[in-house]
Amino acid sequence: MEILVCARRVPDTSENEIQLNGAGNDIERDDLVYSINEADNYAVEEALQIVARAGGNVTVVTVGTEEDEEILRRELAMGANQGVLLTDDAFEGSDGEGIATVLTGFVQKGKYDLILTGVQAEDGGAQVGGMLAAKLDYPFASLVNSIEVLEGKKLKVGREIEGGNKEMNEIDLPCVLSIQTGINEPRYVGMRGIRQAASLEVPTYGAADLGIDKGCVGEAAAKVKRDDYFVPALGKGAEMLQGSSEEIADKLIELMKAKGGLQ
């Protein structure tokens, strides 16, 4: 099975202190460290596991700049067969649909049985997967938390639905799936693997290579524009109990009784 995983490089939320910049329209990016979007990492792991069972190849693709190559190398170190960077000045400032357009161009150049995306980018809106499926006219399933390969170009996919329930679907290949975190346990990518992947070749494609009309992508074509960025004011959600452990326990029991939590 030929699998394509669409990945994205994002500021690592666990290793950054996110602060607004002076203008208030973006975050302070000077001291940020980036990594692959967590859900995309799960998608790559899932692709590798499918290939281990059913054979095939895993390609990881990202839309971005040369800086984004590092996540491709990390996924190559993880075991992906190829990493591809889609980069062009014209792509800069694209909204979700613009990115889906670029990816569509790349998908149409190759032949993929299965396309995976992360359920959402940590700094994004969970939109590219669905739009990509629509543009390709492929079936789509979101929030996928299990995949089983069936006979006859079909998959059985589990989807997470509200309340911790799970829904099982059969879906025809080729298709697009957005992968929920927790579907698997992504393998560790060590320093050794990253060093070995540093010398691998990562092909890049621009708008012309993909046959994309520059007018359909980039900032000019974007119909969704970010115009503000702020940290919401802390609500009155939590009450901090103070005092010694015993006093806190007493107050807690009192409160729970008052709210009907304890009889």
Add this chain to the structure above:
Amino acid sequence: MMAETAVSVHEMYWGISLTGLILFIQFLGLACFAYIVFKRLAPLARGERDLRLDRSWQRLQNVLKFWFGQWKHPRYRVAGILHLLIFAGFLILATRAFYLLTLGLSDDFMAAGAVGRMYDAVADYAATIVFLAVSAAAIRRVVFQPARYAVPERYGKGHPVDAIFLLALIALLMFSESLFEASRAAIQVQQGRAPEFLPIFSLPWFLKSTLSSLSLTTVWSLHFGAYVLDVLTFYFLLCYRPFGIQFHVETSLFNVYFAKLDRGTVKPVRWGVSDEQLDQVKSFGVKTFEDFTWKHMLDFYSCADCGRCSDNCPANAVGRPLSPRFLTIKARDYSFQHYPVFGSSGNGQPFIGNVYSEDEVWSCTTCGACEEECPLLIEYIDKIVDLRRGMVDDGNVPKSIQKALKALESRGNPYGKLEKKRADWTKDEGLLQASSVSVLNGDSAAETLYFVDSITSYDDRIRAIGKATARILATAGEEFGILGAAEKDSGHDVRRFGEEMLFQALRDHNTDAIKESGVQRIITSDPHAYNALKHDYRDLPPVEHVSQVIARHVRSGRLKPNHVENGSNVYAYHDPCYLGRHNQIYDDPRDVLDSIPGLRRVEMSRCRDRSFCCGGGGLMLFYEPQENERMGVKRVQMAVEAGANVIVTACPFCMVNIEDAIKVSGLEGKVAAIDLAELVDQHLVREPGTVVNETSEENERVHANA
């Protein structure tokens, strides 16, 4: 005289030529033994390289001390003394055994007395002592059944019958030898000659008196029978030994000679492969049995299953799925099964998942208690690290540890905190007034570097240890600075968790930063950083732990502790593994404590080289083990049992684990933990105006509560 009594071995006896029979048994026995040993060596030949031929003088000293001198045995009094007796007996009897074996080939079957009567007497006693000692050992096994020999269900079934069988064989060997001696003397008496001297109360002496009533023919038969029995038992035992724990009789000498010599170190990924060449190594660590080095395989053969390692293992004590003893036993079983004496050798299967579980390998805190105890100097930490290297190479790492490793890679600390905030602890209010901690970034220089490491830089509670250390150094007049943002994690436990390449990146970065700072010496308050800088890094200025520095200044009088603030406190010092066992620093911290006038100190039953790990440092703080209780909780109980209400330690990770354990045990307010540096800081006589004495919240609590 000889001619009339000696029996020619060329005569037929029981219808067989004696010489022929003896020769046949001996040839068969030796051939079998050679074949079995050859088969046992097969996996060693397939194992990884291990360079152990250096420093032969030091290795010989080890042999003298640990093998010949049985140095570690008396740590377990009863078993140790029994073993010592058996071992000494074996050494004494070895000469006679070979003499007896060749006797059958000579014409003078009866002429044994010609060789050193004195030696014979000693050997008679030796045989008696060994006979009694193995009997005592058997009684101990059967009647008293010490707990450490028990085999928990998850590790399969025990082999108590094997142990008894082995002891019985040794007893039989001693008996047959003694019977041979006794019957010879009895024959001599019956023939009216002066009997061979048999020392009083020896086994042959007792046997002789029971033989005196028997006819000459019967005694002759017994004499001959005892000889054949002795030869048969000897060769059976020889060929039986390579099938179990008894193989250590042969392997122990080699195992001790080739034992690891350098404490605190970790073996290289591949012996003989430099760091620069590591990129060419196809696979890291141990994934299959054949990835172990030949010496580590020899370790598996050498284990006597005495259970001392697991008896001391803190992971085993709290019910983690790890027992060093069974790491060895399982690997030996695997080896025997896949490299059988008869049949062909099988292909290696992955070790993790089949022989060891993942949690088994991650459960080890590398505290070194098992290695400290092993009488045969079997290594465990290097094997654990090699197994982890294999798992890391396969991407098989628990998620919680992956996160910390990723943060170490991108930020140089396991918490993912900003590099530029690494020196923020020095800006905290109340640290120093007259002097501040300078960051050695090229503008300022100092003779001494205080290597802070991650936990002391970033952890709110542990920063107090950094501040106390800085104040002590300033008071002692040390000219020192820190690396600040240029410092990264020492990587001590990154290496011990198997992520060698990340460790090397951290090491190279820090080495460059330290060299650029131009310092002449390094001080650290973290035993893990101390061990890393001392043993894992190369070509650095000399490194000291702060307890050594304080001890020196106390001795020279530069630091003068005040009378203890709270005289009713009873203090117990907890030896951090990487200060004590791995670096043998036991006395400096104790001397510092004893220099505080009026301080009352007790020792826990497990102290110094038998210290009980608090739960592990570095990345172990990020691991979520399966366990029944925390190691720290057990340790706090030990302190309470010793009558202490303040546990003094000298390691930031011990502090985290022990304070957590105090909370978990519900002993808050009754027991407190304090770092040696914090305690000294509280008690320092300072020149007025130089330093502000900031008493940390923790310290106040100790003294308010106690």
